[in-house]
Amino acid sequence: MSAPTLTExxxxxxxxxxxxxxxxxxxxxxxxxxxxxxLTHHDQPPFWAFPWAGGQALARHLLDNAGLVRDKKVFDLACGSGLVAIAAALAGADSVTANDIDPLALTAVQLNAAANGVAVTVLGDDQLDSDAHGADVVLAGDAxxxxxxxxxxLPFLLRAAARGALVLLGDPDRAHLPPGRFAAQARYEVPVPMTLESTETRGATVWRV
Structure with missing residues (x-):
């Protein structure tokens, strides 16, 4: 698809x-x-088209605790719709980069950022060998x-934390969250689409790496 077709x-x-x-x-x-x-013909679901529970929890936490990102350089990994990146921008981040390997996600982020009146830079391709481009805060919702x-x-997030970045995760008790590795910051009951989660709400925790 060309860029205009992705937007359409x-x-x-x-x-x-x-x-x-x-x-x-x-x-x-x-x-x-x-x-x-x-319709997408992709191997993975359209993560960009839904507000997933972990992302909702992390976005809520950022807006309620804006000092975590205010005036900071922020990197949102596997950004999907861009919900977490947008929340960081609304909370006063100096700059926000949203990364995803799906071109449709990057298109959705641009549209969603514009709809919310914030500036978010999109970055494609696999960035897991990077240092999150020196970001002060690294975010990951439902990863x-x-x-x-x-x-x-996990190695990407641990590496960012080791160099001094604040690394925050939003996770709705997924089975593959590494046990005992992170510090819980907040817990939310999140409304979710029944078609995705087979329930109307899911508990989600914000963790610090």
């Missing part, structure tokens, strides 16, 4: 909707996951959904 695809298959736990933010969100997934992904993401 996102707009044609989503509706601008307030995020349940973070109503200050609106996202271009889809109504049905499986139908949209088939531990798969064992293989966890094995790739």
């Amino acid at each position: 695809f996102v707009l044609a298959n989503t509706t601008l909707t307030p995020v349940p736990l973070v109503p200050e933010v609106v996202l271009h969100s889809a109504a049905e996951a499986m139908d949209l997934w088939e 531990f959904y798969d064992a293989a992904i966890t094995a790739l993401v």
Whole structure:
């Protein structure tokens, strides 16, 4: 797909909707996951089209504790819709970079950032060998959904924390969250789409690495 077609695809298959736990933010969100997934022809679900529980919890935490990111350089890993990146920008971050390997996600982030009146820089390709480009704060919402992904993401996050970055995660008790590695910061009950989670709410914790 060319860039204009990506934009048209996102707009044609989503509706601008307030995020349940973070109503200050609106996202271009889809109504049905499986139908949209088939249209994308991707191996992975359209993570960019829904406000996932871990991302909602982390976004809520940033808006309620703006000092965590205010005037800081922020990097949002596997950003999906850009919800967490947008929350960081609304909380006063000096700059926010949203990274994802899915071009549709990067398109959605640009549309969502514009809809919320904030500036977010999008960055494609796999950045896991980087140092998060020197960011003061590194964020990841719902990144531990798969064992293989966890094995790739965890060294990146630990490396960022080791060099002094504040590393915060939002996770709704996924099975692959490494036990005993992180410090809990806050807990939220998050409204989620029944079609994705088979429940109306999920508990999600914000962790510090």
